[in-house]
Amino acid sequence: MTDISLAFHRLPMILRGAAQIVRRDSALYLCIVIYTLAGLVFLNAIGATDLAAYSIYFGRWTFLNCLILPTFAILIDLLVIVRRFDSRRRLAAGRIFSTSRLAYSASGLCLLMALMIFQGTFTSVKNGMPVWQGGFPFDVAQANIDAFLHFGADPWRWLYAVAENDLVRTVVEWNYNVFWFLLNFGALFFVATSPMAASVRTRYLACFMAVWIIVGNVLAALFLSAGPAFYGAVTGDVARFGEQLAFLAHGAASRNSAVTYQQYLWSLHEARQAGFASGISAFPSVHVGLAMLNALFLREYDRRLGALAFLYVVFVAVSSVYLAWHYAIDGYVSAAVTLVVYAIARKLIPADPRPALDMQTATVNRPEAVVTAS
Structure with a gap:
């Protein structure tokens, strides 16, 4: 019997194991329910139910996850199996198709x-924040604090003094708009579905949700600002970041252009429409x-x-x-709050x-047991 057929043979045990883990995740599900209800109450209270974005995520989120x-x-699992010596391939396959692994998946x-x-709740609340605040009231204050902390100049000027280059811009845009998403949502998928992350699973997922809620909704709503890309539109001062935006416009035709996405977000904001990953803060x-x-x-x-x-955190910032x-x-x-x-x-x-199911299936995962079953 092959490892895959063994997995199907153990389907009832896999389902019981999955149900056991789902029950252990009950607090996480409860947090999602409470957050969603709070978000709906918020949208209703400010008269912005038209900005709800739940249905927008179904197709893309399902496709991704x-x-x-x-x-x-x-593919990674298959690569691990192929790279093993013949005597260890069955062991690798046994672990990959183990009851624990499939239950976690x-x-x-x-x-x-x-x-x-x-x-969907996060985006819906984010869409509603400018309605609640009546705009973006904190841009001038935050930009001035920024300049004060960086020796009297807006920080982008220090960066552009050494890195105003189209190649640099292209790399930075690809990292910010593509690689960051792959890393962070790939990490989420790994922690949620792999027994290798079992010991930190609940803590990581709780922190993941807390960062989105506290950083992206609560603090963002209380101190709502649009950011340098929209500074001119919300303050009337188009000169302060005008040179920066003119340089970024060089990449407007690029697939990963920051300017293109910024224009997309502003068009949705002006039209008071919800969209995928919409909302400005x-x-x-x-x-x-x-x-x-x-x-x-x-x-x-691993400390190294x-x-x-942490160097990547600096690069993202x-x-x-x-x-x-x-x-x-x-x-x-954001870094301080996350810490x-x-x-x-x-x-x-x-x-x-x-999960206790590891003990129940220990004999199945041993290579000699797999050989016997074959």
Whole structure:
């Protein structure tokens, strides 16, 4: 019997294991429900129910988490099997198709689909924040604080003094608009679906949601700003960031152009429409917050990888200023808030136990048992 056929033979046990993990995730599901209800109440209270964005995410989120990322995971698994010596390939295959692995995959996909609703709530609330605030009242103050902290000049001027280059812009745009998403949502998929991340699963997912809510909704709504890209539109001062935006316009024809996406967001804002990943807010930066979160967790696994991840956090923060998405303080505050969220979670959320089903299937996962079954 092959490893795949063994997996189907153990389907009832896999489903029981998945149900066990789903029950353990009940607090996470409850948080999603409460957050969604709070978001709907908020939209209703400000008369912005037309800005709800739930249906927009269904197709893309399902495609990403039920097809693209699982395909990558399968390809990586196959690569692991192929690279093993013959005597160890059955062991690798046995682990990949183990009851624990498949149970985590099934329960993880359930949670990821629930997070689709979470993401819809985030975007819906973000769409409604300018309605609640009556615009973007904090851009001037935040830009002035930014300049004060950086020796009297807007930080983008320091960056452009050494890196005003179309090749640099292209690399930075690709990282910010493509690679960052692959890293962060790939990390989410891995933690949600792999038993290798079992010990940190609940804590990571709780922190993941907390960063989106606290950084991207609560603080963003309280201190709502549009960011340098929209500074002229919301303050009337088109000169302050005009040179920066003129340079970024060089890449308007690029597939990953920051300017193109910024125009897309502003057009939706002006038309009062919801769209995929719509909504405008600068302070604090969710991009930096999630990069910081992953760096903190990666440091638990390996300090050297963690150090590289923290360098990536700096790169993301610098990129956010370079591309006119954020003021520099947006990244500083986001990193600090994320660190606090992480520290609190380490105190309050214990390590997840490995499911008991591992013990029940230990003999199945041994290479000699697989050989016998064959």
